[in-house]
Amino acid sequence: MVKICCIGAGYVGGPTMAVIAVKCPAIEVVVVDISKPRIDAWNSDKLPIYEPGLDEVVKACRGKNLFFSTDVEKHVAEADIIFVSVNTPTKTRGLGAGKAADLTYWESAARMIADVSKSDKIVVEKSTVPVKTAEAIEKILTHNSKGINYQILSNPEFLAEGTAIEDLFKPDRVLIGGRETPEGRKAVQALKEVYAHWVPEENIITTNLWSAELSKLAANAFLAQRISSVNAMSALCEATGANVSEVSYAIGKDSRIGPKFLNASVGFGGSCFQKDILNLVYICECNGLPEVANYWKQVIKINDYQKSRFVNRVVSSMFNTVSGKKVAILGFAFKKDTGDTRETPAIDVCKGLLGDKAHVSIYDPEVTEDQIQRDLAMNKVSVVWDAYEATKGAHAVCILTEWNQFKELDYQKIFDNMQKPAFIFDGRNVVDAEKLRGIGFIVYSIGKPLDAWLKDMPAIA
Ligand code: NAD
Ligand code: UDX
Numbered sequence: 001m002v003k004i005c006c007i008g009a010g011y012v013g014g015p016t017m018a019v020i021a022v023k024c025p026a027i028e029v030v031v032v033d034i035s036k037p038r039i040d041a042w043n044s045d046k047l048p049i050y051e052p053g054l055d056e057v058v059k060a061c062r063g064k065n066l067f068f069s070t071d072v073e074k075h076v077a078e079a080d081i082i083f084v085s086v087n088t089p090t091k092t093r094g095l096g097a098g099k100a101a102d103l104t105y106w107e108s109a110a111r112m113i114a115d116v117s118k119s120d121k122i123v124v125e126k127s128t129v130p131v132k133t134a135e136a137i138e139k140i141l142t143h144n145s146k147g148i149n150y151q152i153l154s155n156p157e158f159l160a161e162g163t164a165i166e167d168l169f170k171p172d173r174v175l176i177g178g179r180e181t182p183e184g185r186k187a188v189q190a191l192k193e194v195y196a197h198w199v200p201e202e203n204i205i206t207t208n209l210w211s212a213e214l215s216k217l218a219a220n221a222f223l224a225q226r227i228s229s230v231n232a233m234s235a236l237c238e239a240t241g242a243n244v245s246e247v248s249y250a251i252g253k254d255s256r257i258g259p260k261f262l263n264a265s266v267g268f269g270g271s272c273f274q275k276d277i278l279n280l281v282y283i284c285e286c287n288g289l290p291e292v293a294n295y296w297k298q299v300i301k302i303n304d305y306q307k308s309r310f311v312n313r314v315v316s317s318m319f320n321t322v323s324g325k326k327v328a329i330l331g332f333a334f335k336k337d338t339g340d341t342r343e344t345p346a347i348d349v350c351k352g353l354l355g356d357k358a359h360v361s362i363y364d365p366e367v368t369e370d371q372i373q374r375d376l377a378m379n380k381v382s383v384v385w386d387a388y389e390a391t392k393g394a395h396a397v398c399i400l401t402e403w404n405q406f407k408e409l410d411y412q413k414i415f416d417n418m419q420k421p422a423f424i425f426d427g428r429n430v431v432d433a434e435k436l437r438g439i440g441f442i443v444y445s446i447g448k449p450l451d452a453w454l455k456d457m458p459a460i461a
Contacts, residue, residue: 177212244447331401
């Protein structure tokens with residue numbers, strides 16, 4: 001029986017290993033983590049992350065061929081294939097602070113693998129890492145090898161949160177990079193055989209190590225760049241009377257552009273896009289490519305601009321002040337169908353409104369009050385468990401996550417219980433603006449023609 005161990009039971013390690021276990025009953029999969037509360041949660045009825053379809057997959061194989069454990073060393077020592085799926089956040093201090101990836105967790109995992117291994121291992125980079133990381137990992141492992149053979153593979157993960165299970169069941173592609181040596185090819189083949197249990201062979205791409213590592217950063221940069229492009233257009237649409245949804249539809253009909261990932265929004269969030277682009281920028285700078293670095297930097301600059309543009313729109317529409325006014329925030333997660341708030345635009349928007357002394361009342365169907373309070377540390381906000389409670393007595397509503405339930409709220413009831421004039425600022429273009437105007441709301445939708453009220457307000461920055 002092939003044994004797989006995954007170091008890191010997070011948003012990637014947990015779902016990815018659960019899917020491998022459910023698709024490969026003959027493989028034993030153990031997910032290990034240094035965080036006991038995380039492992040306890042994976043072994044309980046309330047999993048540590050909210051992801052549609054995940055409960056069913058975990059229930060189907062947990063205790064059979066899928067295990068969660070804090071006994072990291074034991075399971076690493078026993079495994080044939082070790083996935084490393086630890087976090088790789090942006091460095092906050094020292095060389096490259098604010099841009100470079102912090103590989104502390106990765107390095108300590110690699111040193112631990114070297115310490116405890118007694119048999120040959122395939123070590124798989126599942127985390128997103130800077131291009132050339134495999135070379136550093138190889139050095140750590142081979143300098144401590146005690147005669148053990150290690151093969152390093154890069155197998156970046158492309159799942160998106162909220163659709164992780166779907167994405168893992170039917171990936172557009174699986175990417176495996178390895179050394180172009182007989183041992184390297186053998187290791188690539190071994191990992192390919194795992195995925196071949198459910199992924200068609202033509203969708204499993206094999207490349208050299210550096211292409212695989214760089215492709216992950218490139219994919220996220222391209223995806224984020226599409227959003228910043230459409231968000232930049234949204235500002236121009238508002239200035240000219242064009243409608244960004246119509247523009248997106250029209251350009252997306254060109255098969256070279258394609259229709260997906262062209263929704264204008266209050267800004268992209270999530271743990272990956274910003275971190276990976278900053279990392280890409282840093283790598284370009286380190287390689288003496290400032291023009292390339294500056295090109296990608298713009299993607300983040302536009303995202304920051306979009307978030308502050310939204311806050312400015314709210315404040316300027318409401319007579320240039322929200323001081324003492326209640327503003328309801330519907331949605332705090334960085335996208336629908338997840339409880340994850342890492343880099344969510346809601347943090348910046350709330351901080352912006354709080355900076356102008358608004359009273360902020362937040363409702364999100366999946367994010368806990370604790371999490372929101374941590375994200376908005378030092379600021380006083382109220383977190384409620386119902387959209388109607390959040391909006392009661394409010395001067396304005398800001399929709400920051402595209403949860404389906406926000407389309408189906410009773411907006412007449414919400415309007416009746418709000419201060420007048422009642423504003424809705426839709427940062428995700430989820431509501432039917434015309435219908436809401438019919439009720440009496442002043443509605444702002446990102447990138448759509450402005451209400452007369454908003455047009456007459458002083459120009460925003
Ligand atoms: P996460 O923070 O949810 O999980 C990482 C886990 O690793 C944590 O539970 C942490 O306790 C554990 N860990 C850290 N060091 C450890 C060690 N030495 N030994 C054992 N456990 C250790 O992170 P995530 O969102 O799952 O992301 C993991 C990696 O995957 C990152 O590099 C990220 O960029 C990449 N990625 C994330 C996504 C996503 O949607 N979240 C998608 C694709 C790729
Ligand atoms: C992303 C990548 O999509 C995934 O392939 C990678 O593995 C991890 O990073 P994720 O961050 O989980 O996944 O979600 P994604 O669906 O990409 O959304 C990221 C952000 O962009 C969200 O805040 C989302 O609301 C926003 N977005 C997405 C838009 O604003 N407009 C769009 O058209 C699409």
